[in-house]
Amino acid sequence: MIELRNLYKSFEDKEVLHDINAVFEEGKTNLIIGQSGSGKTVLMKNIVGLLTPTRGQVLYDGRDFVQMNKREQVLIRREMGMIFQSAALFDSMSVLENVMFPLDMFSDQNQADRERRARFCLERVNLKGAENKLPGEISGGMQKRVAIARAIALNPKYLFCDEPNSGLDPKTSLVIDDLIHDITTEYRMTTIINTHDMNSVMGIGENIVYIYQGQKEWQGNKDQIMTSTNERLNSFIFASDLFRKVKEANGNA
Amino acid sequence: MNMILHRFLAAFGQYLILMGKVFSLPERWRMFLKQYVKEMSQLGVDSIGIVLLISFFIGAVICIQIKLNIQSPWMPAFTTGYTTREIMLLEFSSSIMCLILSGKVGSNIASEIGTMRVTQQIDALEIMGINSASFLILPKILGLLTMIPFLVIFSIAFGFIGAYATAIMGVITVDDLTLGLLHDFNQWYVWMSIIKSLFFAFIIASVSSFYGYTVEGGSFDVGKASTNAVVRSSMLILFADIFLTQLLS
Ligand SMILES: Nc1ncnc2c1ncn2[C@@H]1O[C@H](COP(=O)(O)OP(=O)(O)O)[C@@H](O)[C@H]1O
Numbered sequence: 445m446i447e448l449r450n451l452y453k454s455f456e457d458k459e460v461l462h463d464i465n466a467v468f469e470e471g472k473t474n475l476i477i478g479q480s481g482s483g484k485t486v487l488m489k490n491i492v493g494l495l496t497p498t499r500g501q502v503l504y505d506g507r508d509f510v511q512m513n514k515r516e517q518v519l520i521r522r523e524m525g526m527i528f529q530s531a532a533l534f535d536s537m538s539v540l541e542n543v544m545f546p547l548d549m550f551s552d553q554n555q556a557d558r559e560r561r562a563r564f565c566l567e568r569v570n571l572k573g574a575e576n577k578l579p580g581e582i583s584g585g586m587q588k589r590v591a592i593a594r595a596i597a598l599n600p601k602y603l604f605c606d607e608p609n610s611g612l613d614p615k616t617s618l619v620i621d622d623l624i625h626d627i628t629t630e631y632r633m634t635t636i637i638n639t640h641d642m643n644s645v646m647g648i649g650e651n652i653v654y655i656y657q658g659q660k661e662w663q664g665n666k667d668q669i670m671t672s673t674n675e676r677l678n679s680f681i682f683a684s685d686l687f688r689k690v691k692e693a694n695g696n697a
Numbered sequence: 698m699n700m701i702l703h704r705f706l707a708a709f710g711q712y713l714i715l716m717g718k719v720f721s722l723p724e725r726w727r728m729f730l731k732q733y734v735k736e737m738s739q740l741g742v743d744s745i746g747i748v749l750l751i752s753f754f755i756g757a758v759i760c761i762q763i764k765l766n767i768q769s770p771w772m773p774a775f776t777t778g779y780t781t782r783e784i785m786l787l788e789f790s791s792s793i794m795c796l797i798l799s800g801k802v803g804s805n806i807a808s809e810i811g812t813m814r815v816t817q818q819i820d821a822l823e824i825m826g827i828n829s830a831s832f833l834i835l836p837k838i839l840g841l842l843t844m845i846p847f848l849v850i851f852s853i854a855f856g857f858i859g860a861y862a863t864a865i866m867g868v869i870t871v872d873d874l875t876l877g878l879l880h881d882f883n884q885w886y887v888w889m890s891i892i893k894s895l896f897f898a899f900i901i902a903s904v905s906s907f908y909g910y911t912v913e914g915g916s917f918d919v920g921k922a923s924t925n926a927v928v929r930s931s932m933l934i935l936f937a938d939i940f941l942t943q944l945l946s
């Protein structure tokens with residue numbers, strides 16, 4: 445479980461995050477949604493420690509990451525996996541080497557066991573036969589899957605995904621969403637996903653935090669979103685015709 | 698003027714902080730050695746070709762120029778060979794060669810690390826709890842420091858071979874050239890070349906890494922960082938050359 449308490453973040457005099465309080469539960473896909481520029485990426489970077497909050501607490505199972513010393517932070521980092529918007533695979537390494545990398549760095553297993561673990565993770569994300577390809581030689585959807593395999597190689601307790609569907613077609617997006625969701629329940633991870641993809645919201649939105657201009661505007665799940673009366677939320681979610689119709693149909697039922 | 702000084706000091710401070718992060722013990726020696734060998738090959742071995750080529754031609758051209766334009770009947774026969782040797786040993790094979798390398802190696806380092814920065818590969822390392830500065834930069838610095846003495850020796854040798862090649866063209870006799878190359882030889886000059894090149898190699902690798910590591914933005918900014926890396930490390934090499942030459946001579 446990850447909990448945010450009174451989180452603020454400013455760059456010089458520009459306040460990007462204002463008093464965020466939220467709980468992200470274990471074994472669930474927690475979504476952070478909001479318009480482009482609302483602060484999702486900055487929020488996630490504050491949670492994982494790539495940025496330091498101006499004020500507030502980030503609690504990993506009760507332990508405040510912000511107050512920890514370097515050594516303790518490094519230990520928590522070993523329990524984190526992250527999938528970046530651009531996949532961020534190491535482009536000089538093959539697919540297999542990418543997935544083995546965290547194991548090479550931190551696992552005490554021998555070479556054969558590390559390789560077996562990496563191949564298992566690649567199979568888990570339904571990627572076989574691409575082991576020796578370079579990241580530049582595979583499609584965007586496959587790159588995301590390699591990124592997922594690399595992120596879960598060390599069995600993380602916490603998984604972070606910044607817009608995992610950006611640049612993917614709707615069908616591939618669904619596959620990636622389902623994969624992240626299945627892995628989350630299977631290994632009981634605390635997963636946080638940044639997205640503005642409404643398909644993801646309706647598909648895997650088990651706990652949704654809506655950010656509006658750097659403030660938490662609403663929190664709930666995908667069923668509650670259908671009946672919410674929050675105007676800002678509705679104008680964001682139901683900006684598209686399709687979802688407005690879905691909501692109206694729901695209302696009439 | 699104040700602004701420039703302020704910006705310089707700020708950048709220098711950032712550079713020192715980065716170097717502080719770079720010089721820490723590797724987390725996994727196995728991975729460090731792998732990177733170290735890779736960098737020796739990428740930065741050093743892959744530069745041998747250009748070093749040999751340029752040194753050969755410069756050795757030849759210096760020899761021709763001096764023989765045709767400076768050597769005259771009342772000068773001793775060894776003048777051309779002697780001067781060629783001194784130029785290669787004292788300046789070309791250390792300073793000028795490193796200036797050339799700062800273009801090749803410096804832009805390579807800055808664009809590689811810069812691209813890793815803007816495509817979030819460095820963030821990915823940090824998230825795993827890896828000291829990305831040390832992991833990426835330390836092997837580059839040590840790899841280039843290891844290889845640079847060899848490049849210096851190769852450069853000196855191929856400069857001389859280039860000079861001998863002019864004998865085939867009939868510019869100078871082999872005997873005169875050999876006499877000149879051996880005349881009043883001071884071994885310390887070779888050591889001085891190597892010592893200077895070590896400082897230059899450190900400048901190239903660390904300054905270029907700094908510009909790559911601190912890129913913000915996109916591919917445009919990677920290009921700018923790569924240019925900055927080459928310009929700044931060249932300037933620093935020139936300044937350092939003056940101090941080192943006075944110090945070591
Ligand atoms: N390093 C930074 N310095 C100043 N402003 C920033 C920085 N990073 C992000 N911002 C600002 O914070 C706001 C939120 O950005 P971001 O979190 O990337 O939005 P998104 O929800 O699209 O991920 C934007 O207005 C952006 O300009």
Ligand SMILES: [Mg+2]
Binds near residue numbers: 484485607
């Ligand atoms: Mg974003």
